[in-house]
Amino acid sequence: MAIAAIIGAGMMGSAMCWPLVDNGHEVRLVGTPLDRNIISTLQKEGYHPTLQRVVPKGVHPYQVEQLGEALDGADCVISGVSSFGVDWFARLVGPKLTADQPVLAVTKGLDDQPNGDLLVLPEATRRKLPSQLQDQVKLNAIGGPCIAHELAARRQTGVVFAGEAPDTLRWLRAQLSTPYYHISLSTDVIGVEICAAMKNAYALGVGLAVGMMEAAGPDGLARMYNPQAALFGQSTLEMHKLLSVLGGSLENAYWLPGPGDLYVTVFGGRTVRLGKMLGQGVPFAEARKRMAGVTLESVEIITRVARALPWLETRGYLQMVDFPLLLHLNEIINQGKSAEIPWDRFRMDVL
Amino acid sequence: MAIAAIIGAGMMGSAMCWPLVDNGHEVRLVGTPLDRNIISTLQKEGYHPTLQRVVPKGVHPYQVEQLGEALDGADCVISGVSSFGVDWFARLVGPKLTADQPVLAVTKGLDDQPNGDLLVLPEATRRKLPSQLQDQVKLNAIGGPCIAHELAARRQTGVVFAGEAPDTLRWLRAQLSTPYYHISLSTDVIGVEICAAMKNAYALGVGLAVGMMEAAGPDGLARMYNPQAALFGQSTLEMHKLLSVLGGSLENAYWLPGPGDLYVTVFGGRTVRLGKMLGQGVPFAEARKRMAGVTLESVEIITRVARALPWLETRGYLQMVDFPLLLHLNEIINQGKSAEIPWDRFRMDVL
Numbered sequence: 001m002a003i004a005a006i007i008g009a010g011m012m013g014s015a016m017c018w019p020l021v022d023n024g025h026e027v028r029l030v031g032t033p034l035d036r037n038i039i040s041t042l043q044k045e046g047y048h049p050t051l052q053r054v055v056p057k058g059v060h061p062y063q064v065e066q067l068g069e070a071l072d073g074a075d076c077v078i079s080g081v082s083s084f085g086v087d088w089f090a091r092l093v094g095p096k097l098t099a100d101q102p103v104l105a106v107t108k109g110l111d112d113q114p115n116g117d118l119l120v121l122p123e124a125t126r127r128k129l130p131s132q133l134q135d136q137v138k139l140n141a142i143g144g145p146c147i148a149h150e151l152a153a154r155r156q157t158g159v160v161f162a163g164e165a166p167d168t169l170r171w172l173r174a175q176l177s178t179p180y181y182h183i184s185l186s187t188d189v190i191g192v193e194i195c196a197a198m199k200n201a202y203a204l205g206v207g208l209a210v211g212m213m214e215a216a217g218p219d220g221l222a223r224m225y226n227p228q229a230a231l232f233g234q235s236t237l238e239m240h241k242l243l244s245v246l247g248g249s250l251e252n253a254y255w256l257p258g259p260g261d262l263y264v265t266v267f268g269g270r271t272v273r274l275g276k277m278l279g280q281g282v283p284f285a286e287a288r289k290r291m292a293g294v295t296l297e298s299v300e301i302i303t304r305v306a307r308a309l310p311w312l313e314t315r316g317y318l319q320m321v322d323f324p325l326l327l328h329l330n331e332i333i334n335q336g337k338s339a340e341i342p343w344d345r346f347r348m349d350v351l
Numbered sequence: 352m353a354i355a356a357i358i359g360a361g362m363m364g365s366a367m368c369w370p371l372v373d374n375g376h377e378v379r380l381v382g383t384p385l386d387r388n389i390i391s392t393l394q395k396e397g398y399h400p401t402l403q404r405v406v407p408k409g410v411h412p413y414q415v416e417q418l419g420e421a422l423d424g425a426d427c428v429i430s431g432v433s434s435f436g437v438d439w440f441a442r443l444v445g446p447k448l449t450a451d452q453p454v455l456a457v458t459k460g461l462d463d464q465p466n467g468d469l470l471v472l473p474e475a476t477r478r479k480l481p482s483q484l485q486d487q488v489k490l491n492a493i494g495g496p497c498i499a500h501e502l503a504a505r506r507q508t509g510v511v512f513a514g515e516a517p518d519t520l521r522w523l524r525a526q527l528s529t530p531y532y533h534i535s536l537s538t539d540v541i542g543v544e545i546c547a548a549m550k551n552a553y554a555l556g557v558g559l560a561v562g563m564m565e566a567a568g569p570d571g572l573a574r575m576y577n578p579q580a581a582l583f584g585q586s587t588l589e590m591h592k593l594l595s596v597l598g599g600s601l602e603n604a605y606w607l608p609g610p611g612d613l614y615v616t617v618f619g620g621r622t623v624r625l626g627k628m629l630g631q632g633v634p635f636a637e638a639r640k641r642m643a644g645v646t647l648e649s650v651e652i653i654t655r656v657a658r659a660l661p662w663l664e665t666r667g668y669l670q671m672v673d674f675p676l677l678l679h680l681n682e683i684i685n686q687g688k689s690a691e692i693p694w695d696r697f698r699m700d701v702l
Contacts, residue, residue: 147574184699186700212507228614230509251591253605267574
C-alpha cells in the first residue's frame with residue numbers, strides 16, 4: 001500500500017481516486033484555491049459536486065492550506081491541475097516535492113516560447129521548479145483517451161503513462177493498474193504530450209462539422225458524418241506532421257494518444273460544444289461569452305501553436321501549408337473569421 | 352463532358368451519380384442481377400428505392416441485359432459492386448472493357464490466397480480479367496470516409512483515389528471533383544485498399560464497446576466512450592502494423608483511409624449494428640440470423656485476414672500477437688466465443 005497525493009480536485013485529478021483506492025492505496029486529495037467548495041463538500045458529505053459522485057472510502061480531502069501535510073510521506077504526487085495551473089503547481093507544490101516522489105500529471109498542453117519552441121508541460125514544469133530539484137524529480141504524464149466521469153464509473157479505459165525513467169513508469173503502473181484501467185508505457189514524453197495537447201485543438205475542428213450538420217438541418221437519411229470524418233483524418237495527419245517536426249515518436253499518431261484521444265474528446269463535452277457553436281456560425285467572441293467560466297484548453301492550445309508555427313517555419317522546421325485545419329481554427333478564434341472549412345487545402349497527392 | 356458507366360446500383364455505386372451529374376457528365380447506371388427492382392423503379396419513377404432519393408437528371412438506368420449498350424462509348428467505368436460481386440464483375444464486365452476505359456471501384460475487401468497472401472481487390476480483379484486485358488485496363492479504387500447517403504445529399508466529403516497511373520488518377524479527379532467531393536490521389540493502391548477493407552473489421556470492434564455500453568446501462572453521467580476510444584486506438588495501431596507488413600504506405604494509418612474511414616464507419620450502420628449485438632452478448636450465429644439478407648463485409652474481411660495471419664506468421668512476415676483485436680473478433684465470429692475484450696493484450700510498452 002502506498003500513499004498518493006493528488007493535487008487539484010478537478011474532474012480528472014479526482015477521478016484518479018478510483019484506481020488508487022481500488023488498489024488499496026491511501027489517497028490525499030488536495031484542492032487548489034479554485035477547488036475550495038469541492039473540498040469542503042467532500043469533507044462534509046464525501047460527495048464530489050462536479051464529478052457528481054460519492055468518492056470511495058480511502059480518499060481524504062485536504063484544503064490547499066494543508067498541502068504540506070498532504071505531501072508529507074506521500075509516495076507519489078498526481079498533478080490534477082489544468083494547463084492554466086502549471087505555474088501555480090510549480091511555484092507552490094514544487095518546492096515541497098522531494099526527489100523520491102514521482103509526479104504523474106493529467107495536465108494537457110504545450111507552452112510556446114518566444115522563438116517558437118513548443119514545450120510539453122512536464123518540461124515546462126521542470127523549468128519552473130527550484131533548480132536543485134529540476135534534475136531530480138521524475139515528471140511523468142498521462143496520455144490517451146480518458147473521460148473522468150467514465151474512469152470514476154470504472155469503465156474500461158486505456159491510457160499511456162509517459163516519462164523518462166522506465167522503472168518509475170513501471171512502478172506507477174503497478175500502483176494504478178486495475179481490471180478497468182489499462183496502462184501502456186512510453187518514454188516518448190514529447191510524442192504522447194503533443195497528442196494529448198493537440199487533440200483538444202482538433203476536436204474543436206471536428207466539432208465544426210457537428211455544428212454545420214445541426215445548422216444544415218436533417219436531409220432525409222443523410223446525417224453528416226462524412227465531413228466530421230474528413231476533419232478527423234485531416235486532424236490525425238496534422239498531428240503526425242507536428243510529431244515528426246517536434247521529435248515525437250510517430251506511433252502516437254495511430255495509437256491511443258492520437259486518434260484514440262481525439263475520438264473520445266469529440267464526445268467529451270466542452271470542446272465540441274464550442275466547436276458546434278462555431279460551426280453553426282456563431283462568432284467566437286459570442287461563443288466564448290456563452291461559455292463564460294468554462295476552461296477552454298482547446299482555445300489556448302490553438303492560439304499557442306498557431307503563434308509558434310511562423311517561427312518554426314522561419315527556422316526551417318516545417319511548412320505552414322501542412323497545417324491548414326489548425327490555421328483555420330486560429331483564424332476563427334483569433335482573427336474574427338467565420339468557420340469555412342478550407343477543403344481544397346486538405347488535398348494531398350501521394351504520387 | 353464524358354460518359355460514365357456505373358456497374359452496380361447499390362448505395363455507393365449509385366451515390367457516385369451525384370458528383371458525375373453535377374459535372375455535366377452522362378451517367379449510365381447499370382444494375383447487377385441483384386439490382387433488378389432498383390433499376391425498374393428508377394426507370395419508372397426516377398426514384399432510387401434503397402438510397403430513398405430521386406436521382407438527378409442525366410442518370411440513365413440500365414438493366415443488366417443492356418450492359419454492352421451501357422459500356423459502349425463510356426469514357427470510364429465505375430464499379431459499384433460489393434466485395435461479393437468482384438468475380439461477377441470480372442467475368443461479365445471484364446471481357447467487355449476496353450483498354451482506354453479506366454475503372455474506378457468503390458469496392459472494399461481483401462482476397463486471401465492459400466499461402467496467406469492478401470490481395471487488394473484491384474489486383475484480385477485484374478487476375479480474373481481476360482489475359483490480354485490484364486496489363487492494359489487501369490484499375491483504380493476509392494478509399495476514405497464516404498457514406499453513400501451523405502454523398503447523395505452533397506455533404507462535404509474527402510476521399511482518396513488510388514491507382515497506379517498518376518495521369519489516370521488526375522483525369523478521374525477532374526471528372527469527379529465538385530465543391531463537396533474533395534479528392535486526394537495516391538499511387539499506393541495497397542495501402543489505401545488495406546485501410547478501406549480493414550476499417551470494416553475494426554468498426555465491428557469499436558461497435559462491441561457500443562453494445563457493452565448499452566448492456567451496462569446508464570451510470571449517472573458516465574457514458575462509455577473510453578472503451579470505444581481505446582478500441583479505436585488499438586484499431587489504428589493494428590491497421591498500421593498490417594500496412595507495414597503488406598507493403599502499404601504508412602500515411603494511410605493516420606489519414607483519411609485509416610482513422611477517417613474508421614470514424615465514419617462507426618456511425619455508418621450495419622457493421623456497428625452487428626458489433627453492438629455482439630457486445631451485448633448475443634452470439635454471432637443469432638446476430639447473423641437477425642441480420643439475414645444484409646451484406647456483412649466486416650465478417651468476410653475478419654475471416655479472410657484471420658485465416659491469412661498464421662500463414663504470414665509462419666512465413667516470417669508478422670507476429671500474430673500484434674493483432675489481438677482482430678483475432679478476438681475472429682474468435683467471436685468463427686469460434687463461437689462471446690465478446691470479452693482482451694485488454695491486457697493491447698498493452699504496449701515503448702521503452
